[in-house]
Amino acid sequence: MTMHRLLARQIRQSTDESGQVDLTKLCELVGAAYEEGDRDRRRTDRAMKLMIEELEQTHKRAEQDLLRAREFLDSIIESIPIAVFAKDAKDSRYVLLNRAGEEYYGMPREAMLGKTPQQIFPDHIARVVNEQDRRVVDSGAPMFLEGHLLEVGVKGRDRLVNSRKLLVRDGSGAPQYLVGVIEDVTERITNEARISHLAHHDALTDLPNRSAFNAVLGERLERAQEAATSFAVLSLDLDRFKEVNDVFGHPVGDLLMRAAADRLAEEADGAFVARIGGDEFMILMPDDISRDDVLALAERLVETIGQELEVDDYLSHVGLSVGIAFYPDDGVNAATLLANADSALYRAKREGRGRVRFFESEMDQELRDRRLLQHDLRLALEQNQFLVYFQPQARVDGEVIGFEALLRWNHPTRGFVPPDQFIPLAEENGLIVQIGEWVLREACREAASWPRPLQVAVNLSPIQFQAGDLERSIHQILLETGLTPTRLEVEITEGVLIGDFTRALNLLRRLKALGIRIAMDDFGTGYSSLSYLQSFPFDKIKIDRSFISNLEATPQSAEIVRAVLSLAHALRIPVIAEGVETEAQRAFLAREACEEMQGYLVGRPAMIERYLDLVGVTVERRLYA
Numbered sequence: 001m002t003m004h005r006l007l008a009r010q011i012r013q014s015t016d017e018s019g020q021v022d023l024t025k026l027c028e029l030v031g032a033a034y035e036e037g038d039r040d041r042r043r044t045d046r047a048m049k050l051m052i053e054e055l056e057q058t059h060k061r062a063e064q065d066l067l068r069a070r071e072f073l074d075s076i077i078e079s080i081p082i083a084v085f086a087k088d089a090k091d092s093r094y095v096l097l098n099r100a101g102e103e104y105y106g107m108p109r110e111a112m113l114g115k116t117p118q119q120i121f122p123d124h125i126a127r128v129v130n131e132q133d134r135r136v137v138d139s140g141a142p143m144f145l146e147g148h149l150l151e152v153g154v155k156g157r158d159r160l161v162n163s164r165k166l167l168v169r170d171g172s173g174a175p176q177y178l179v180g181v182i183e184d185v186t187e188r189i190t191n192e193a194r195i196s197h198l199a200h201h202d203a204l205t206d207l208p209n210r211s212a213f214n215a216v217l218g219e220r221l222e223r224a225q226e227a228a229t230s231f232a233v234l235s236l237d238l239d240r241f242k243e244v245n246d247v248f249g250h251p252v253g254d255l256l257m258r259a260a261a262d263r264l265a266e267e268a269d270g271a272f273v274a275r276i277g278g279d280e281f282m283i284l285m286p287d288d289i290s291r292d293d294v295l296a297l298a299e300r301l302v303e304t305i306g307q308e309l310e311v312d313d314y315l316s317h318v319g320l321s322v323g324i325a326f327y328p329d330d331g332v333n334a335a336t337l338l339a340n341a342d343s344a345l346y347r348a349k350r351e352g353r354g355r356v357r358f359f360e361s362e363m364d365q366e367l368r369d370r371r372l373l374q375h376d377l378r379l380a381l382e383q384n385q386f387l388v389y390f391q392p393q394a395r396v397d398g399e400v401i402g403f404e405a406l407l408r409w410n411h412p413t414r415g416f417v418p419p420d421q422f423i424p425l426a427e428e429n430g431l432i433v434q435i436g437e438w439v440l441r442e443a444c445r446e447a448a449s450w451p452r453p454l455q456v457a458v459n460l461s462p463i464q465f466q467a468g469d470l471e472r473s474i475h476q477i478l479l480e481t482g483l484t485p486t487r488l489e490v491e492i493t494e495g496v497l498i499g500d501f502t503r504a505l506n507l508l509r510r511l512k513a514l515g516i517r518i519a520m521d522d523f524g525t526g527y528s529s530l531s532y533l534q535s536f537p538f539d540k541i542k543i544d545r546s547f548i549s550n551l552e553a554t555p556q557s558a559e560i561v562r563a564v565l566s567l568a569h570a571l572r573i574p575v576i577a578e579g580v581e582t583e584a585q586r587a588f589l590a591r592e593a594c595e596e597m598q599g600y601l602v603g604r605p606a607m608i609e610r611y612l613d614l615v616g617v618t619v620e621r622r623l624y625a
């Protein structure tokens with residue numbers, strides 16, 4: 001027989017040494033044990049109760065958390081701007097649709113929930129939707145369609161969307177739901193397209209820009225190398241665009257540029273036309289085009305652009321010069337091809353604008369020569385290679401009234417380089433600022449030393465007006481040399497007024513205020529000499545020598561000279577005629593009441609030593625006649 005260990009212990013504790021059981025003690029021990037047991041049970045019951053309560057609360061909290069999480073998720077799904085739907089995986093019935101979904105499909109969710117695609121969409125669409133659903137359910141693989149046209153719903157017709165569908169399984173792994181999202185990417189795609197367009201197109205004309213041109217040229221070169229084909233690159237430049245811009249203002253200039261670009265693109269017959277900056281364009285011609293065809297097209301472009309353009313009630317006239325280089329004959333890489341097309345363009349412009357020139361290897365030589373000359377020009381000033389020649393200016397009766405200072409460059413190996421050749425180079429690299437200052441100083445110093453107070457005329461380049469502090473340097477030179485400002489005349493061409501017109505005008509006004517005289521040079525050759533006469537009180541007009549040399553040959557020249565003289569007289573501006581070589585020319589000018597003249601008839605440009613008598617060093621006064 002087995003006995004509970006506690007009872008055995010209680011009996012042992014109630015038994016004395018003789019083996020006698022003390023029943024009273026045993027009853028006490030058993031009673032105490034029962035009481036202890038009751039206390040334990042009560043404690044356990046309480047603990048159990050507390051635990052159950054705690055568990056119930058935890059459960060309730062978990063349920064509430066779950067509910068809140070669901071509500072939170074629901075509100076996110078409801079408010080995201082992406083359409084979200086869920087369907088029953090068995091029959092594609094819609095079980096969930098958010099607000100964005102209603103908008104995409106153009107119908108309220110009540111019209112869709114519980115329904116299959118066949119009950120909602122037209123047949124051909126329902127068929128596609130069902131096929132997609134089956135594919136996802138059968139394969140278990142998600143579906144992703146990018147940038148496609150949404151073909152359902154009201155709003156969907158012109159929207160581009162990214163859409164996804166994926167399968168959700170139940171606890172046992174069986175297909176339960178199909179969840180789909182549809183994101184409207186129309187704006188993003190159109191923005192991306194717009195940004196890419198802007199990056200590759202010129203904002204004013206909407207033609208491809210320089211970077212697009214370089215990319216296309218790179219591709220063309222690669223293709224032409226592989227296929228052994230040839231192609232032509234045209235470098236184009238609008239003639240006189242800057243003048244138009246300046247005379248009519250930038251808004252008209254912009255309209256004109258747009259109109260010219262349209263004409264170019266229209267006439268270019270599908271060739272690739274790009275605007276690569278300012279008034280410069282490039283055209284890439286199709287493969288294997290003949291020289292004759294390229295020439296014909298280029299001439300057509302020159303003619304089209306040369307026609308009058310009516311822009312915003314203004315009639316304006318620009319021209320076009322074109323340089324052409326061929327791959328592979330004139331260059332096998334982009335840099336050489338472009339440089340050679342530019343050389344041809346440079347030649348076209350130099351030969352009188354409105355022309356088309358093919359690249360020739362001698363142009364390459366010319367370009368290198370120009371660079372060499374530019375390099376030598378830098379040394380010329382420090383090595384004293386410049387000289388100032390003086391050419392007398394006289395009244396038409398022959399009385400010398402002053403001299404024009406003309407710069408000469410005595411190159412150590414080339415001899416005398418004509419100013420027409422090196423001054424544009426000095427203007428290109430900015431050296432004209434220092435060189436011009438040197439001429440001014442020499443001319444003023446020389447004139448200040450003459451016993452007779454004759455005037456001295458000095459040419460100023462437009463670059464001197466744009467860069468450097470011309471006013472200060474003239475002021476400084478006058479102080480330094482002691483020449484009276486009224487004896488100095490500066491000759492400017494209309495180029496000075498092109499560009500920053502207001503700045504140039506203010507500068508001229510300040511120079512005039514110092515007492516310096518301002519003459520307008522090359523009158524009649526520019527685009528807008530007449531309009532400039534209105535804007536500034538010039539002290540003298542110089543009629544360009546081209547009109548004087550043609551006086552006898554072309555009757556129009558005589559008419560132009562007469563017209564300029566009568567206009568100048570009306571404005572009370574004295575006129576000096578340039579390039580007077582013959583007595584007949586002088587007589588004509590005298591008859592037409594032209595005040596002054598300059599030319600070989602009076603005297604050639606020379607070192608001042610040749611004219612010492614005229615300036616009063618040896619002879620007080622000398623008359624030409």
Ligand SMILES: Nc1nc2c(ncn2[C@@H]2O[C@@H]3COP(=O)(O)O[C@H]4[C@@H](O)[C@H](n5cnc6c(=O)[nH]c(N)nc65)O[C@@H]4COP(=O)(O)O[C@H]3[C@H]2O)c(=O)[nH]1
Pocket residue numbers: 391405406407408418419420423436439459460461491521522545578579580581598599600601605
């Ligand atoms: N056929 C012919 N020509 C005559 C006659 N009389 C004078 N000439 C030439 O006509 C030019 C007159 O100078 P420009 O119109 O100011 O034209 C000047 C001027 O624009 C520019 N230039 C000369 N020196 C300077 C200068 O110091 N600074 C600047 N910025 N330009 C200068 O270079 C141009 C050419 O200068 P040059 O070669 O010295 O040429 C000079 C002169 O030698 C004549 O009867 N017949």
